[in-house]
Amino acid sequence: MINCNCIVQANQFSADTEMALRDKLTAFAEHAFGEPADITWRVIPKNSGFTAARPSVSSIILVSANRPLPQSERAMLLEQMCTLWASETQQSLNEVVGVISDPQA
Amino acid sequence: MPLYLCNTTRGAINDDAKRKIAADITRIHCDVTGAPAQFVHAFFVENDTAPPLGDKTAVLFATIRAGRTEDQKARIIAEMQDSVRTHAALDSDAVGMITADVPASWAFEGGEVMPEPGEEAEWLKRHHRSESGD
Numbered sequence: 001m002i003n004c005n006c007i008v009q010a011n012q013f014s015a016d017t018e019m020a021l022r023d024k025l026t027a028f029a030e031h032a033f034g035e036p037a038d039i040t041w042r043v044i045p046k047n048s049g050f051t052a053a054r055p056s057v058s059s060i061i062l063v064s065a066n067r068p069l070p071q072s073e074r075a076m077l078l079e080q081m082c083t084l085w086a087s088e089t090q091q092s093l094n095e096v097v098g099v100i101s102d103p104q105a
Numbered sequence: 106m107p108l109y110l111c112n113t114t115r116g117a118i119n120d121d122a123k124r125k126i127a128a129d130i131t132r133i134h135c136d137v138t139g140a141p142a143q144f145v146h147a148f149f150v151e152n153d154t155a156p157p158l159g160d161k162t163a164v165l166f167a168t169i170r171a172g173r174t175e176d177q178k179a180r181i182i183a184e185m186q187d188s189v190r191t192h193a194a195l196d197s198d199a200v201g202m203i204t205a206d207v208p209a210s211w212a213f214e215g216g217e218v219m220p221e222p223g224e225e226a227e228w229l230k231r232h233h234r235s236e237s238g239d
Binding site: 007042044045047048049050051052053056058060071074075078079081082093094096097098099100101102 | 106108110120123124127128130131132142143144145146147148149150151153168207210211212213214215216217218232
């Protein structure tokens, strides 16, 4: 399983959008890494998320790869992942942060 | 990135204090590293599993771009712990903090891979943003 930690703001997305994102991230993980995603969905409570010291509308997606990635592949996967998220949520890419980390040594 | 995630016991930090601590986190990070404010995310959760609280009332976990010096990280930890202690009225030993380095090349923000520390100007220019956070 590919660990995928999604951090979103309270009341940012409907249950339908969350479900669609979970489905798309699972498909992404299977396509990119050959394994489904084990998704942790963390909601930042109201009045508890800040970006640049202002109320945040940012979403953060943290994914742990199951193999070391060449940077060219990582960049492509990061773009795919953040774009699928922005497309589903109607967020700007300025509001989406993605991280794909290599396995820990 | 950076992402500062503060986990506390329930009710330990009220909304007004969160706002002040987030402002301090942003200011301190930018002062110490020179990074633009729009990169700085400060999120608060309660009784979450991560970062683990152990015997602390508040633990701040910082995921920052690799390349910061040990002196920079020590200053970030000291000043941010002090901010949490002050605004949440906590004892000095009630606040913990951990930092973790993540290579900039592993992160994607604003539609592209993040710049290395100190190389933000071109990134900001492409995004038509000013370093004041506008």
